[in-house]
Amino acid sequence: MLKIVILGTGSLAKHLSNAFEKAKDVDVAQVVGRNKKELQKFSEYSTISNDFNAIDDADVYIIAVKDDAINKVSGYLLNKTGIVVHTSGAIGLKAIQPTNRGVFYPLQTFTKGKSVDFSTIPFCVEAEEKESLETLKTLAASISENVHLIDSEQRKKLHLAAVFVNNFTNYLYSVGEELCVEEGLSFDLLKPLIMETANKIQTMSPKKAQTGPARRNDIKSMESHLELLNKNEHITLYKLLSQAIKQAHEEEL
Amino acid sequence: MLKIVILGTGSLAKHLSNAFEKAKDVDVAQVVGRNKKELQKFSEYSTISNDFNAIDDADVYIIAVKDDAINKVSGYLLNKTGIVVHTSGAIGLKAIQPTNRGVFYPLQTFTKGKSVDFSTIPFCVEAEEKESLETLKTLAASISENVHLIDSEQRKKLHLAAVFVNNFTNYLYSVGEELCVEEGLSFDLLKPLIMETANKIQTMSPKKAQTGPARRNDIKSMESHLELLNKNEHITLYKLLSQAIKQAHEEEL
Structure with missing residues (x-):
């Protein structure tokens, strides 16, 4: 069972947590975000918190926030041992402060309130550590049949x-x-x-x-x-x- | 039963004759074209001819040729009483020489060898005579649920x-x-x-x-x-x- 924490409460955070909730062998242990109203919507199937200093331990931390907030949010995870990933197409891997880092980029457009079939969405994964890359591949494969190793330049x-x-x-x-x-x-x-x-x-x-x-x-x-x-x-x-x-x-x- | 003649052997002529062949109350009586090889492909469900001076009598003549050949092809139908239509989005109604004329424009892209669901394709019909317009509406409705009266400017x-x-x-x-x-x-x-x-x-x-x-x-x-x-x-x-x-x-x- 892979334990994950999602950081962010926007459209992508919602679509991802919905998809992971249905996935076998993945547990969305916690969703963390500032927006209390949006956060509440995650409470039916996960623990929620709006305190970035009270993040649970997990295997993978998925940062699903705006591009320019990725670096800052990753700073709250400096003392964690799990893999810290962002979900952006445009931002390099190194924007993430913790060293066990990676990217988990679903190449799709997500619309609020419109369901998406995750199984066909290409997931572009990247990580510096080989073991972390394997974990990200497993995580992506739990919701998509379309997983690709793609580096930051690509x-x-x-x-x-x-x-x-x-x-x-x-x-x-x-x-x-x-x-x-x-x-x-x-x-x-x-x-x-x-x-x-x-x-x-x-x-x-x-x-x-x-x-x-x-x-x-x-x-x-x-x-x-x-x-x-x-x-x-x-x-x-x-x-x-x-x-x-x-x-x-x-x-x- | 509406009797129609199709003039032309290109992609649209093929898609249209396929669709009409399955339609109730429409008979593709003849397909006329210069290209003998392409024409042969229509022979299994229609009479074919490569003689533009031997066009059968019909209720509707559908000219499905290149834009710049519409005027010339319509000239072979000057002695006919049926409705003469072209299928082009860009050409005005008046490019057709016979006076009982109209337009029968399916707003879709047609690819050789790729089947298309006609029932959802918008058909834009236009005619000068009211009775002819009714006939074109009936003809379009025999293959599509999406028929619109659209004038040349629109x-x-x-x-x-x-x-x-x-x-x-x-x-x-x-x-x-x-x-x-x-x-x-x-x-x-x-x-x-x-x-x-x-x-x-x-x-x-x-x-x-x-x-x-x-x-x-x-x-x-x-x-x-x-x-x-x-x-x-x-x-x-x-x-x-x-x-x-x-x-x-x-x-x-």
């Missing part, structure tokens, strides 16, 4: 890639919504297309899946599109993305 | 929105793939995130779903990301999209 690049495919993609969805609303149309019209676009690259390389006016250098269509756009940032974005697609496929034209 | 805007959420989004996926490959990582790592990002906005407005460094104006994270990027087009894109996200959420910061 993880930063992955996190950057995630910004492109998640944050930036979501912004393009919002442009789509805006264009629909302008025309008195429901954004629902675009939803099946959005799902299929994401679905398609599950089995096909996005480079191969690329279609559209820019892909086939259809200048007439691109010009009519630009005429339909009102906002400067949409025009700039349309031109830049079309140019990038054109360039990436130039050799094929 | 359809052009929808098609533009589709470029943002499909073509441009797919390009962002390809940037994600490139960043993974550079680091010796599998693009598979990003696939669950891509699915969840698309899933999320099925029930939540993308503007509300927006997360990431730009959303919270986390300058430090954005600067480290920019340092990790090598290609100029990726850097420009990162800056532009971050700026646009920041601007869209400025009032909330």
Whole structure:
């Protein structure tokens, strides 16, 4: 049985503790956080505390707080022997003060109140000590079938890639919504297309899946599109993305 | 029973004829196209012809060819009384020469060899004659539960929105793939995130779903990301999209 303590009460802390609660051989012994109201929500299946100086002993301490608080929170664990991990894609391993440290990064976006199937989420684990790495692999495998050893450099690049495919993609969805609303149309019209676009690259390389006016250098269509756009940032974005697609496929034209 | 003729042998022609073949009260009487090899694939459930001067009489003629060939192909139907429709998002109704004309635009991306669930695909129909519009609605409803009356102006805007959420989004996926490959990582790592990002906005407005460094104006994270990027087009894109996200959420910061 692996005994764990979760530090933090945000969305990721909630999703993780929910998942671990159902896992065999893992015991969420304690959840520690400052926000009393949020903390209370963990009380049904774990001990809770808002005192960072009264953290239980455990095999693994999972710091699930904002990036810039990781270093400080890890300081409360300096006298512990268990493994101290953070859950961030962007922060290096060394931000953690205790020396038995690691990273436990689930590569997924977590939304408050929206359940997530952990079994398919890629877990990126990293640790300096070999034995600790094995423990983290076991812990991740208790909730996911998709565990990877990823070092800090690789993880930063992955996190950057995630910004492109998640944050930036979501912004393009919002442009789509805006264009629909302008025309008195429901954004629902675009939803099946959005799902299929994401679905398609599950089995096909996005480079191969690329279609559209820019892909086939259809200048007439691109010009009519630009005429339909009102906002400067949409025009700039349309031109830049079309140019990038054109360039990436130039050799094929 | 609605009798239809499909003109064209590409991906959309195939997907449509497959769907209509299973529909009650619709008969794909003939498929007409120049490409004999592709045409042959339709022969198991329809009469085929590569002679555009020997088109059967039908209730609806569906032109599923490239945008710039629509006008020409419609010219072969000038002596017909049935409704002549094209299937393009970008082309106006008036590109069709016969006067009993309309549009039958499925808002989806179609991939060769990849089956699609037509029942959820939004069909945008348009026609000048009221009776023809009713026929197109009935035809669309025979394969989809998602039929909309959309005029040419709205359809052009929808098609533009589709470029943002499909073509441009797919390009962002390809940037994600490139960043993974550079680091010796599998693009598979990003696939669950891509699915969840698309899933999320099925029930939540993308503007509300927006997360990431730009959303919270986390300058430090954005600067480290920019340092990790090598290609100029990726850097420009990162800056532009971050700026646009920041601007869209400025009032909330």
